Amino acid sequence: MRHLMSPMDFSVEELDHLLDLANDIEANPEKYAHACAGKKLATLFYEPSTRTRLSFEAAMLNLGGSVLGFSSADSSSAAKGESVADTIRVISCYADIAAMRHPKEGAPRVASLNSGIPVINAGDGGHQHPTQTLTDLLTIRSLKGRLGNITIGLCGDLKFGRTVHSLIGALIRYPNVKFVLISPEELRIPDYVRDDVLIKNNQEFKEVIRLEDALPELDILYMTRVQRERFFNEEDYVRMKDFYILDSQKMELAPKDMMVLHPLPRVNEISVEVDNDPRAAYFKQAQYGVYVRMALILTLLEVKVC
Numbered sequence: 462m463r464h465l466m467s468p469m470d471f472s473v474e475e476l477d478h479l480l481d482l483a484n485d486i487e488a489n490p491e492k493y494a495h496a497c498a499g500k501k502l503a504t505l506f507y508e509p510s511t512r513t514r515l516s517f518e519a520a521m522l523n524l525g526g527s528v529l530g531f532s533s534a535d536s537s538s539a540a541k542g543e544s545v546a547d548t549i550r551v552i553s554c555y556a557d558i559a560a561m562r563h564p565k566e567g568a569p570r571v572a573s574l575n576s577g578i579p580v581i582n583a584g585d586g587g588h589q590h591p592t593q594t595l596t597d598l599l600t601i602r603s604l605k606g607r608l609g610n611i612t613i614g615l616c617g618d619l620k621f622g623r624t625v626h627s628l629i630g631a632l633i634r635y636p637n638v639k640f641v642l643i644s645p646e647e648l649r650i651p652d653y654v655r656d657d658v659l660i661k662n663n664q665e666f667k668e669v670i671r672l673e674d675a676l677p678e679l680d681i682l683y684m685t686r687v688q689r690e691r692f693f694n695e696e697d698y699v700r701m702k703d704f705y706i707l708d709s710q711k712m713e714l715a716p717k718d719m720m721v722l723h724p725l726p727r728v729n730e731i732s733v734e735v736d737n738d739p740r741a742a743y744f745k746q747a748q749y750g751v752y753v754r755m756a757l758i759l760t761l762l763e764v765k766v767c
């Protein structure tokens with residue numbers, strides 16, 4: 462039985478297969494409409510979510526399966542003090558696969574060690590968010606045509622932004638990927654990513670503060686929100702929250718074929734006027750999230766569709 466905790470759990474070849482499957486699902490949705498008939502997905506969300514939970518549910522429904530679950534810790538037995546280990550043991554009796562989001566780093570891993578069904582990490586604290594990374598890889602590969610030979614700017618809250626940590630881990634495995642890490646001093650990438658992932662793998666990267674300086678050289682700009690819920694005090698958040706605002710004026714500094722991504726939700730960091738720019742790909746990205754989660758569910762449940 463296989464779980465997904467980090468994008469690194471899949472080899473590059475396995476990722477290629479998964480993304481090919483997602484593209485086939487996009488092109489031929491009817492072929493997959495009953496692939497998971499009779500199967501159930503449990504969504505165990507101890508933290509707020511719109512896209513991740515609903516795209517998982519949409520993915521399972523598109524495959525002809527059904528869904529059950531909870532969308533906040535308050536409405537589950539966690540409120541009574543039940544451990545994640547006990548919860549997953551019980552859920553294993555009710556469902557065939559589970560997606561778990563939790564504010565504590567490592568909680569989905571604890572669940573996977575006690576589970577009778579595949580567990581997917583749907584975001585654990587400020588740590589990892591592998592299914593967002595699968596979404597990002599599918600979006601980049603589908604719209605740019607490649608995952609190597611790119612310069613990608615990651616901008617915003619690189620300290621707490623789990624989508625960035627997972628995406629860096631996945632992209633270093635492709636040739637000639639250059640990272641431009643754009644953040645204020647206080648929200649720089651954590652040491653465990655800089656030292657253990659980037660430096661250890663001799664990865665080319667630079668850290669800059671001004672978005673304007675980075676824009677002209679980017680193939681992809683990946684914007685992120687300042688992660689309010691992970692700050693120790695509100696004052697620091699308020700000081701940081703509008704540090705970057707991508708607007709039409711700044712977009713003029715960017716190459717004509719640069720692509721703007723954002724895992725969403727957006728707060729102020731991308732002005733709504735940018736939504737009409739053909740380079741804005743973040744809503745398309747959300748759509749890819751459904752296809753890739755369909756492909757992931759099929760893969761972990763070992764369902765083959767001919």
Ligand code: NCD
Nearest residue numbers: 512513584590686724725726
């Ligand atoms: C992200 C997350 O939860 O980390 N959202 C998502 O799943 N698309 C990004 C964020 O909340 O800023």
